[in-house]
Amino acid sequence: MTAPDPSGLVGAARHVVDGALRLYGTGPADPATSWARSVLHDARARLDEPLRVALAGTLKAGKSTLLNALVGERIAATDAGECTRLVTWYRDAPSAAVVREDVDGRRATVPFARDGEGLRIDLGGIGDPGRVGRLLVDWPSRGLAQATLVDTPGLDSIRETNSRRTLSFVTPDDRPSGADAVVYLMRHAHRNDVGFLEAFADLAQGGAGGLGAVGASGTVVVLSRADEVGGGGLDAVTTAGQVAQSYREDPALRSLCQTVVAVDGLLAETARTLRQSEFTALRALARAPRAEVDALLLSADRFTVAEPPAVVAEALASDPDGVRLDEPARRALMERFGVFGIRSATTVLRRGARTGRGVVDSPSLAEELVRRSGLEELREALVSRVLGRRDVHQARSALLAVDLVLGRAPRPDAGPVAAELERLLSGAHAFTEQRLLAALRQGQVTMPEGTAAEAERLLGGDGPGAAERLGLAPGSAEVRAAALEALDRWRVRAESPLTSRAAAEVARAVVRSCEGVLGGYGS
């Protein structure tokens, strides 16, 4: 596929990697050189593939569930206990297949089956699961066209090997990170979560000091399991949104990620894969007397008991659709929606039935539940912060690979490649923006408060789009005027003798960003 490359960065990075490959392609095949070759080949291949986005986080944060929600199909298996034990890649392909790659690099196609709960993969008679390196799942899906999603085992697991697999995928010792970007899931911002995020951000720093904490630019933090915040009441996801907002402003997290969003992964997954039978079941439930249904929904156990109260049973029995909400059916509903999901669904269905507008059928219910789950905000954040900056993330991964190779397997004739790498790392405006953003967020540049916030925004801190940079509504007609106005103001600031050196550098970068906006606008 041909990747969009608005900044020309991918092309430039490809050129650098090719140069390095020519360099290391000759000479003796000692271990260092063959290692360098394999790293560079990987880096080169990655530039032509979709972006690699890893879903990482602590145990039971809901990584597989969110992966299914993003794809819109139940492919990653989920379970109450610790479930994902191997790093599993899900990539778009013309036909479905599962390949097991062992730690020694050997690959074998393994059988799999799909049921309602995701793929059941048969590891294919390998005695020791510790020998499996990763699983590669080829799956034809539009949801995977833009990015290859990588599901990882939970960090902080009692089974330490599982956690180690994730760390060595995202932050390996002897290679660039396996991921171009990370969606980090957490229940609350735990100190350990911050520790992992720091490790991810640090790795991107990887020796190329000039790049700064670029890793933060490829990280989106998700406050998953938003439905459980504050006891799973109807306002749970809203409350979680407020919590996410406060994390976005928290200095400890701000410098480690692009943004923080709250998502109810389970509701998102279910809504995106909603079945007609589930819709009719929920509608029947919404028609039953409200007080009794609410009492039934006080706890998961009550909802799934063998016999619901007579009033509810009667109402269900006389349902015009003839829905039989027996125990297995209720169990299945609870499994798919959770307490919060059923509460939300019955509430919107009741309102829809009362007013005759809004949620009245299965598609509108799915849409409303997706909206309530917070998945849309996450997708927007992913598109604008991660997928929309594919060029930057991929070029960074490739250049870091070259930087690593030049550092660990030095060669006397590497001068020209090193110079070109250096020129790109310190010269490309996209990287300058990221570096200065990190510096601003870590408070390393002293600027008046309002000014610093505007600088962050203009440098793309709220998103790389022109309107986002200028703080305008998307598609606003005032973009050009606002950009010109900002350009003038920041040019004055950049040239003022009273501006400190560091602040002047920021101001110059802001001026370039404004010019970029104007250029893009003109074209």
Place this chain on the structure above:
Amino acid sequence: MTDHPPGGEPSELVELARRAATAYDRPDLEKRLGVVSRAVADDRARVLVVGEFKAGKTELVNAVIGGRALPTDAHRATTVPTMCAHGEQPAVVLVRGVEGGVEQQQISPTDLAEHVTERGNPDNRAGWSHAEATLPRPVLEGLRLVDTPGAGGLASPSAVSTMAELPGADAVLVVADGGRELTAPELALTRTAAAVSPTVAVVLTRIDLHPHWRRIADIDRGHLDRAGGERSDGTGGSSLRAVRIFPTSSALALHAAEDDDLPPDTARELAAESGIEEVRRLLVREVAEGRQARRIRMVADEVIVACEQFATAFRAERDALADPQRAQRIAAEVERSRAQAASLRDRAARWQQTLNDGVGDLVSDIEYDLRDRLRAVVADAEVALDDTDPAKTWEQFAPWLHQQVSAGVSTNVVWAEERTRWLAERVATHFAEDGAGVLPPVTVAASPDGTGLAADPVSMLAAPDHEKFGVSQSLMIGMRGSYGGVLMIGMLTTIAGMALLNPFSIGAGLLLGSKTLVDERKRALRRRQAEAKQAVRRHVDDVTFQAGKNSRDMLREVQRTLRDHFTTTAEELERSLAATADAARAVEADDAKRTARLADVEAELERVEHLADRARRLRGRAGSGSSRSSRLVGA
């Protein structure tokens, strides 16, 4: 099991024994019994509620006490430990250590959230060591329920204060979310708790939201059963099989307790489903009453010991009165025992050696352990500083260092506590073994039914309460004052001075700039790294000094307490034997007077033995906690 009000039979028995001590001219025993009766008066078990932050600890405490007395919030966590105790009027007192004492401030219970959560007191900037809430909730009788700030929040290094709270707790509830199996940090916390507290339980919360909580509970059961034997951090080791799991839903319990419109049947069902009843039963029946039963056994033992001391003298006198020819021989034998008792007081006595050597060894072991742990932290820190520019990373580095240092110190404290307890028990054993031959054989031989002192000779010599966690726990509680942890928290505030430690005052200009300035930047970087390393070492030195001083002080205190306790016991014994010898010698020559005196003595003896019997029966009702006596007799 024990229906007595706090001032019931135990107090009555102690009072009787005290009056007897005064009547028989034994002020030493009277004083000792006075201490006992005061100790029994404050008889509340300390229960800690610990766990990762936002696990639902405060909500659980509210559910257990049956109402939202403590502030909860979907987002903001508790930052100050809050102790809940029973009282007629709701009241809250905030406590913090200040130079040379403690400061207390009374606040209105409705303002609690302003002081103990992130809302009004983020990072516990106000520096309160804890809050004490008095609530008119019957379930709290006999309990001090401590809600702790969770481990691992963004804002506070609370993991440390949690660890520091653990020793001396009668029970620890480890709170974990019912939606996922225990994580590695949670299991580690459980293991540490089990090493220092007699009752530990895992409480799963929010089972109303998690349809799969039963499976999670099963998985956790498996984790706990397998966890025994691992000894990764040197603090655990005993199996966690005994740790029970309580699935609960605070929301259901509170709903049942607070919604007045609910039909009573529904409210009962909800309360039953919530599982909170089981937790209450654990706290009230096992923890509070278990502690009370231990205390009652202690009181009974003390009364029995006092009675035996009185009785010894009377029996000797009776035997001498009955057979004046034997009087001198009896006196001589008692005198020999007295000399042996006196030697127990000697500085050269074996238990004294054990104590002095043990404390000496412990001081150096604990200090070595602390140094070793902190040295590892410094090494890690230096490696980390070598790889980064401290000016950029210090903000993240300082809290990391803080946490590592604090973790090292608290692990050391927990370990020190275990070793100290072990030492106290060894000293008690040696004292009891050496004293075992002291009891005058004559009295035993001369008792008509041969029972005499044989009832429980060792209990006379034993320390007040020998069960697991007994001796040392009561010592520790004495040192900690009414609330544990103050000792440690005083130390932790000095560690918290960390925030002021930033050695960097470098203009931002140096941090940016292009790569042409590489050399200059490299030099500056190296200087910053060196400065940072020096700051780390200085800080760790300060902490080592302060923590080392604290543990030495703690051990000296233990040494003093143990020495005083056993010396006093030896003195009492000696005094009893002296009185016995005197009584045996002072036999009247006049037959009539002798017969009259014999009747008196037998009457007194009967009274004393009746009191001892009552104490023994009380002890029997309070359960047989101690198998120690028989072990020592057998030895």
